[in-house]
Amino acid sequence: MTEVGAPETDLPQARPADAVPRLEVRDVSVSFTVKGKRRTILEGVSCEIARDEIVGIVGRSGTGKTTLLNLLGGILRPSGGGILLDGEPFDKPVDKVITVFQDYNQALLPWRTVRRNVSLGIERRLTRAEVTDRVDRALEMTHLTDNANDLPWQLSGGMQQRVQIARALVMEPEVLLLDEPFGALDAMTRATLQDDLLRLQRETGFTVVFITHDVDEAVYLADRVLVLGGSPANVVREVVSGLPSERDQLDTRESPLFTTARRTLADELWGEGR
Incomplete structure (x- = not known):
């Protein structure tokens, strides 16, 4: 690679030798069978x-x-190799590890307000006060505080994608x-x-x-x-x-x-x- x-002096500093990567991909391959034929998508992928x-x-x-x-x-x-998170x-x-998908239109629940869409992943696991605090902070960080009670269809595409990002942020x-x-x-x-x-x-x-x-x-x-x-x-x-x-x-x-x-x-x- x-x-x-x-120039080398302006590049990001090298990671200390003993530092554990956040994510590590080790010689990963992915294969699947279609109509009786084996197809390999990834082979020997490694990165940190x-x-x-x-x-x-x-x-x-x-x-x-x-x-x-x-x-x-x-x-x-993976079909072969492995993925490590913090060395495990x-x-x-x-x-x-939270994924934000491209299709924000399908990812948001249309009957839930912005606030309730954002709280979806934590509302059954945290106290009401903790949920409120996390959601408020996520809405503030994504500039959605004034839209907390709006429904998804009332928002632009960019704002809907911000809701997805806010929903990821509350998971910390x-x-x-x-x-x-x-x-x-x-x-x-x-x-x-x-x-x-x-x-x-x-x-x-x-x-x-x-x-x-x-x-x-x-x-x-x-x-x-x-x-x-x-x-x-x-x-x-x-x-x-x-x-x-x-x-x-x-x-x-x-x-x-x-x-x-x-x-x-x-x-x-x-x-x-x-």
Whole structure:
């Protein structure tokens, strides 16, 4: 794998040798049988994701990006190899790892208000006071306090996606997984939510892993971008932009670090003859 972008001194500092990664993928493969034929989607995938890190996953359609994300979320079990969370194997969903899906329209319960959608995952496990406190904080962090009593159909697409993120935040996750979270939104709303995600990650310190088909989004959000390629797929490249943690939709996207990383990803995904 290759790191590109800033000079070595400007890249994120190396993880101490004795530090345990938040997530570790060890020689993972995924296969299934269709009409009597065995098909392998991922083979020999290995990578580490550190605490407080934002990692993007890109690749052509059908390379297994969502499959890998489902493995990280414990939704899918690998056919070979394993996934570790804080150094311990896991193969089923846990509260530490929460997934936010692209289809916010289907994910929200239309008969529940914003507040009650956000409280869904904790209302049977915590006291009423604890639920109220967590929901209030999540609504404030996602700028939804004034919409707490609205129903989903009364909200824009961007606000509905904020409700999904707030519902994840009340679980107090250590890892947030996002599957094309802003792909269905208009450009201005997408940019706003990208900045919201960066702000929330700084405020909470959770690890973020996200899938996107948007090369610009991958570079803007991620500390590192992993490229899946091949059939069966593996991690064929790693791109580190070296961008500072404080980012701006205009200045960051015009910086040499951004344009270099973007070009590297584009060449990897589309090839010189695109």
